Amino acid sequence: GIQVEQSPPDLILQEGANSTLRCNFSDSVNNLQWFHQNPWGQLINLFYIPSGTKQNGRLSATTVATERYSLLYISSSQTTDSGVYFCAVHTSGGSYIPTFGRGTSLIVHP
Amino acid sequence: GAGVSQSPSNKVTEKGKDVELRCDPISGHTALYWYRQRLGQGLEFLIYFQGNSAPDKSGLPSDRFSAERTGESVSTLTIQRTQQEDSAVYLCASSLGRGVPLHFGNGTRLTVT
Incomplete structure (x- = not known):
């Protein structure tokens, strides 16, 4: 099956810093989602981004499907950004079951 | 409802x-x-339901795990003869159809003592 790798596995920032999280995948995908799992365990949709670039406030994401990666940018990070960021992909091969990466754990210090 | 609802939120067994x-x-x-x-x-x-099609059970880890869904409504996940290794958060998600954004519930935290 498809392999989804996220990097870095862990990230520690000071409030106000910017960061880039990466999601690489091993096969063609129909779509890709980014999620934020907050410290209470809730999984929150950030972006549904099979290709192109989207922005939502301080967050933006870019997916380059032909090169099999997606990037999540966090600017001017805040302590509320702490948590784990997951990407999930649906392959083009017919399976509609999203495959998740292992996540990037982000801690933002005040 | 407004979102995916899971119950109980916590279960100790x-x-x-x-x-x-x-x-x-x-x-x-x-x-x-x-x-x-x-x-x-x-x-x-673990498992995927799509409408009235046969579910994809390929992720169920053992025959102690089963799930049901009636039509497009509520689903129940049953774990028989629980083991300590079953302790985890069980998350449910739904979507409008195949290959479109998933929306997650808050999960059920299961603790097996």
């Missing part, structure tokens, strides 16, 4: 007992997924 977890998807969502997340780990796929 003794080893060997059966448990039933419930997921109420967003109204109109034909697809429903169950995932398991062990402490500090990623999401592990």
Whole structure:
């Protein structure tokens, strides 16, 4: 099956810093989602981004499907950004079951 | 409803007992997924329902695990003869159909003592 790798596995920032999280995948995908799992365990949709670039406030994401990666940018990070960021992909091969990466754990210090 | 609803939010059970977890998807969502997340780990796929099609059970870890869904409504995940290794958060997600954004519930935290 498809392999989804996220990097870095862990990230520690000071409030106000910017960061880039990466999601690489091993096969063609129909779509890709980014999620934020907050410290209470809730999984929150950030972006549904099979290709192109989207922005939502301080967050933006870019997916380059032909090169099999997606990037999540966090600017001017805040302590509320702490948590784990997951990407999930649906392959083009017919399976509609999203495959998740292992996540990037982000801690933002005040 | 406004979002995916899961119950109970927490469940503590003794080893060997059966448990039933419930997921109420967003109204109109034909697809429903169950995932398991062990402490500090990623999401592990368990089972997928799409409308009235036969479910994809390929992720169920053993025959102690089963799930049902009636039409496009509530789903229940049943774990028989629970083991300590079953301790995890069980997450349910729904979507409008195949290959479209998933929406997760808040999960059920299962602790087997």
